[in-house]
Amino acid sequence: MFTIGKLASLTSVSNDTLRYYEQEGLVEPAGKSPAGYRLYDKDSARRIRFIKHAQNCGFTLAEIRDLLVLRGRDKACCGDVRTRAVEKKLQIESKIRAMKAMSKALDQLIADCANETQPVNECTIIAALERANVKTPVH
């Protein structure tokens, strides 16, 4: 069990952010010291890392809360829980496709840059994106 500052340095997240996450229902301290200090354990650190990964994947805190709830339900593994998981997966996959297209486009750009004799094609990136026929999800 350690205090907030330790968790903060373990996860490269500020104390304020951790308190904010708690306020938003994303993490709960494992306990509290007599003086009212928040106390955390290794699972807390895992949870924070998960949140950061998910954020890095483009999820909002609200969505991440959903994912965590989804993970938390030990039994109620039916209907909407599964549906949400499938939804998220489709979302992620569409993002991956978009990102791969971007990556390819950048490859092209980098390649064009490599042989400096050729000027950069005006539309390298856009063309690559359009070839990839990526669908941007409508929010």
Add this chain to the structure above:
Amino acid sequence: MFTIGKLASLTSVSNDTLRYYEQEGLVEPAGKSPAGYRLYDKDSARRIRFIKHAQNCGFTLAEIRDLLVLRGRDKACCGDVRTRAVEKKLQIESKIRAMKAMSKALDQLIADCANETQPVNECTIIAALERANVKTPVH
């Protein structure tokens, strides 16, 4: 040449957002009508779609402006331009890895949900993420 409303409906973006993008230096109308109406062409629509794709990939508007500038430079294809492209690519690839890990984790979750006899493993998502050993870039 068409007006802002048309571009808005073509790209599923609001008039306000288009004006905001202009203000932020992401798009310029191809021209203006005598009355001062913004006039756009097909390239404008492409550009907007590019912005949306890039946003969907987790780029900020500031970064997208960079990407567009990068794309725009017909000659100055050296040094920092190339460097930035390489940087972006690394960024994207790290995100793709993280997203693949998320996707796999969700697969597992969905699979667990499929045979409802088994309760959901408490740590399915987190465990998968940790197996994937994803590095979250420090901003």
Add this chain to the structure above:
DNA sequence: CTTGACCCTGGAGTATACTCCGGGGTCTAG
């Protein structure tokens, strides 16, 4: 028993990316 490093709460402030509004011009169809 004080100093410095830590913790608490509540609330205000910031950056990003829109979104909405008021007040007013433009333009096309009837």
Add this chain to the structure above:
DNA sequence: CTAGACCCCGGAGTATACTCCAGGGTCAAG
């Protein structure tokens, strides 16, 4: 020539995700 649908600008408001105080308590070391 007027009604309705469109456009303009400037500025205020909103949601998200922090970030930074102020004012005060806790605690281990010297």
